[in-house]
Amino acid sequence: MVLAPVSAHAQAAPDPQDNKPIVPDAEFDKALPPLSNDINAPLEPIPAAPPPQSAPLDPALDQPLAPITTFESTPLETTADVKDKAAPEIRYETATRGLEEIGLAGQFKSLSSLRSGGGKAANASQIRARAREDEALAVRLMKSLGYYDGTAVSVIEQVPNQPGMLRATVSATPGKLYHLGAINVVAPPTVPPGLIRAQLPLKTGDAIDAARIEGAEANVSLVLPQHGYPFAKVGQRDILLDETTLTGDYTLPVEPGARGSFGALRTTGDKVFSIKHLNVFRRFKPGDLYDVRMTDDLRKALAATALFNSISVEPVATGQPGPDGTELVDLLVRQRKGPSRSLAGTAGYGTGEGFKVEGTWTSRNMFPPEGALILGAIAGTQQQGASATFRRANAGQRDRTFSIIASANHQTYDAFNAITGSLAVRWSYDSTPLWQKKITYFYGAELTGTNESVYDFARGERVRRTYGIAALPTQIMFDTSDDLLNPTRGYRLKLNLSPETSVQGAVAPYVRAMLEGTFYYPVSSSLVIAGRARAGSIAGISRDDLAPSRRYYGGGGGSVRGFGYQRLGPLDPQGNPVGGRSLNEFSLEARYRFGNFGIVPFIDAGNAYESVLPKGGDLRYGAGIGGRFYTNFGPMRLDIATPLNPRKGDSRVALYISIGQAF
Structure with a gap:
């Protein structure tokens, strides 16, 4: 505001009061209260004001209040509150410009407020608010790619020839790229x-x-x-x-902080494992250069025991010197105990095997540390049984397991009918999804008593015989594949060797051996070619002196698909398989995957033989196609196959359902 100057030559206007004071000085001074010269004197009291004249009361105020239920309590409606009422609903369409060229159109659409509104709004103000949010969104997205000068504006207009329809257009100008x-x-x-x-x-x-x-x-x-x-x-x-x-x-x-090396383990909380057992899980030595991957591996291995509600492993500075100028870093393991008992079950079906359901009850820490008692039962159309297992997991070494197994089973197949009891002890060193090892193994001892039906060729009839068997089974496997349940590259070699003695009237020692190799070759990210070859031999005993359950059979979901379970090999005059002392099998699959599903055409070949060594001729072929549904614990498998050169009595179609790939 600028003040205009007043001219010095302007004539003054006459004073209506003639410059007289409104209140004379003498009258003003008389009205002032007397003042004391004593500054410590108390203040004079303030005179009480006269009581106000009270207005007459409204008689209605003396009446009692009406009951609250008689009041109208419905809140007022706003425009945004109106739903499914007569108020018109505005519809709109959206358009975007300038973002397609820099590859942001898809991301913008997925986050757009206008699009999330579904093309409907209560009023035009709501559309404008959404458009302003989308303007800011477009600017943020452009800056995220380096277009820091980017701008965006929105326009809301009536769509021609469409009454009641609006169009909200967000136009973006990216500008220069930084x-x-x-x-x-x-x-x-x-x-x-x-x-x-x-x-x-x-x-x-x-x-x-x-x-x-x-x-x-x-x-x-x-x-x-x-x-x-x-x-x-x-x-x-x-x-x-x-x-x-x-x-x-x-x-x-x-x-970066101090460079560290591994020190000792510490623990706190509701302890499940002692420091001694915790040290079994680590895959590093004190003094090794710190690597968080080893810390994570320790935490995951502890969590895999399923004995914790929560488990954490975190580094703790010690200030103590370590090797190579490092500082020792301890790992603090925070334990919180969880439930140690569980129930589990599996179910499956295979042609020749029928339906089978298996359940287990497990107490994983009944004999600490990690001494488990496992009770199992099998119920099926062709197999029934029960078992009890003591298992010590991580027994002195990570992923090494000691087991004692007692079981009783009844099996009814075309090849044999057996009632079997066994007692076995086993040490094993296994791969896990956390730590897949190149070399794994198991070894142990087994005592088996079995009463089985067997075809006596000398008598020309089926008889029952009782066998006592002592065995020392051993397996070693070399594995370069990239996954346990669903490998896509690499190969595996596996050798099973079991010196055994059969007692059935006389002692007959022999050796069972099986060699198997598999390979996996990725043709592309969605296609894997997988193959398998297997050969087995039993030396040192005649076939007829061997318990039928210890012989080799071909056919089934893990063998030559298209043929029934154990149907391949020599047959008795009644058309039932009698098994052999040797076996060979070959399989080839093309595993094509799309998303969580897959299609697997395959061809299998193989047979079982009475001779000690397998033969190259007389192979039986099966072919088919399978479906896969991939889950986080492995693929679900459904295979349908047919024999290409069936024998009399072989089924035309075989069906197999299970978890995991065929090999």
Whole structure:
């Protein structure tokens, strides 16, 4: 506001009061209260005001209040509250411009407020609010790719020739793309030198892409703890933009912390395992350079015991010197006990095997540490049984298991009818999904008593005989495949060897052997060619002196599909299989996967023979197609097959349902 100057020559207007005071000075001074010269004197009392004249009361105020139920309590409706009423609902369509060219149209549509509204709104103000949110969204997305000058505007207009229909258009202008200029890492020296910059996959000239930059920084956070820096911290980046060069100088502060090596394990909480047993799980030695992958592996291995409600493993600085200039870092294991008992069950069906349901009750820590009692039962159309197992998991070494198994079974198949009791002890060193090993093995001892039906060729009839068998079974496997249940590359070699003695009237020692190889070749990301070859031999005993349950048979879901379970091999005059002393099998599959489903055409071949060594001729062939449904615990398998050169009595179609690939 500017004040205008007043002219010095202007004539003054006459004063209506003639410059007389409104209140004379004498009258004003008389009205003032007398003042005391004593500053400590008390203040004079304030005279009480006269009581106000009360107005007459409204008689209605003396009446009692009406009951609250007689009041109208319905809240007022707003425009946004109106639903399914007579108020008109506005419909609109959306359009986007300028984002398709920079590849953001799909991401914008998935996050758009206008699109999430489904083309309906209570009023035009709601559409405008959604459009403003989408403007801000478009700007954020453009900046995430390096378009820092990007702008977006929205327009809402009536759609021609469509009364009541609006169109909301969000138009984006990306502007120029900014690129990375200088890249600076602010951090103390590391071992090896330049470790941080080497793990930051950014270079000058790259677009300032937020997702790529965040991924590069996450890589630094991931790799440093893998190379001896458990307490590394990545700071807040700074990007200084230059509008003239369209570049941004990037600076990242990093605090790697002390370089560490593994120290000792500590534990706290509701202890399930002692320090002694916890040390069984670790795959590192004290003094090894710290690697967070080993820490995670320890935590996952402990969680896999299923004995914890929660388990955590975290590094703790000790300040004590370690080898090679490092600092010892202890691992603190926080335990919280969980339930140790469980029930489990499986079910399956196979042609020749019938339906089978198996259930187990397990107390995983009845005999600490990890001494489990497992009670199992099998009920099926052709097999029934029960078993009791003592199993000590991680027995002195991770993934080494000691077991004692007692079982009783009744099996009814075309090949034999057997009532069997056995007692076995076994040591095994196994692969797990957490730690798949190249070499695994088991060895043990087994005592079996079995009463079985067997065809006596000398008498020309089926008889029952009782056998006593002592065995020392052993297996070793070499595995380079990439997965236990669903391998896609690599190969496996497996050898089973079991020296045994059969007692049936006389002692007859013999040796059972089986060699198997499988391979997996990925033709593409969705197609894997898988193959298998297997050969077995039993030497040192005649077939007829061998218990039928210990002989080799071919056919079934894990053998030559298309033929019934154990149907391949020599037959008796009644057409029932009698088994043999040797076996050979071959399989080839094309495993095609799309998403969580797969199709697997296959062809199998093989046979069982009376001779000690398998023969190359007289192979039986089966072919078919399978379906796979892939789950987080392995593929569900359904195979349908038919024999290509069936014998008399063989079924035309065989069906197999199970979990896991055929091999």
